[in-house]
Amino acid sequence: MAAITEMDPTEFAYGDMYFTTYMNQVPYQLENELTELPQEFAFSAGEGRIRNKIYMHRALIRLYDHLGKNTSPFEKLEHYPKIYQRDTRSPCANDRCLFLTNKHSFPDVRLFRYKPYINISESEQIHESYYKTQHFIEFPYSHAVDGKDWTAWKSKENIHANDYIGLDLLLPMHVPLTFHLVVDHKPDYFGAQSVEISNDGLNWVKQSSIPIDIHKVSRTSDGRKTPVISATFHIQNTGFRFVRVLSNRNFDFGFGVYDFSFHADMKSIQKKP
Incomplete structure (x- = not known):
């Protein structure tokens, strides 16, 4: 070359x-x-x-x-x-998963044209004038899976139908799992979403009748308390590698994810003969 x-x-x-x-x-x-x-x-x-x-x-x-x-x-x-x-955005802090979402943090690169090319500094100026990056710096993807209660990933755009957040668990899971989700969303969000699992990240299976335990809690950052929603759900199926929470309608607010994590459902494991 x-x-x-x-x-x-x-x-x-x-x-x-x-x-x-x-x-x-x-x-x-x-x-x-x-x-x-x-x-x-x-x-x-x-x-x-x-x-x-x-x-x-x-x-x-x-x-x-x-x-x-x-x-x-x-x-x-x-x-x-x-x-x-x-849709893979960031590794989890414990290196056990990858955070997924279809939400992009930067503008569509197809909006920009170069005749035939420009220098790097000019490119930076064009992108910065079109799209301020401060929001991404303050609320990056990694804050959804960094294990810290006071940080969050926040999307600039509102949640639309078929938008999702999820996890790639890296390997097929052979035990039931419990998922924990802390979000800065309105309560009706959890009445208009579906939990789906997949073996390959392409073909998804909706999990029907999964109860989601919801509690109002608060997160403290810079001395200020932010009311958020803590949600927990269990998936008894095994063998899947990917999980996502899919929105079924449009909302007038964006994603605000403080935590998306999982652990083995030990109670279900102990019940097995």
Whole structure:
């Protein structure tokens, strides 16, 4: 690939930027809460950010030029799952699951056009002017599954019919499970939703007659108490890997998820002969 694109030796030092760009795919991004280590001379600190953007831009120009020449090594079709089929958002804090939702936090990339390309700083300015990112920074996906009572993921858009939140449990579950959900929703939300399970994340089976225990509680953040709803439900079926809570109608409020977690239903296990 380097020989075909005629990369110079200096560019190899920034190979990670070229590798990602040359894939010619929208990256499948998982958001997670990270703690940045203080490094005065970090590679991407200060002038390093500008330097990184320069090489990202060079990679984009090379890719664009070679696509125009129909150079064979570059992928020209979008891989499955395509960007708007993706719903995995963040790993759970205990690494036992992945948080799922069809709600996107960023605008549709198809709204933006580049003629034929622009530099990275211009791209950032265009996106920032269209869509303020502060909401995503304050209420990211990972806050739904970080195990902290005082943090939450909140969607900017209201909940619509067929919107959902869920978990990928990573492996088929061979024991009954209890799920715990804490949300900042109006009480009627739980009268218009369905609990569904799946083996593959594509084909879903509605779980009928699952009682949901609902209690009003509060969460404290920055000295302020927020009234929320704590809901618990049990799934006796086994062998499934995915679970989701699907909305059956439109609401005038968005998702506000403080916790979505699960544990083995020990009472059901002990009752088995």
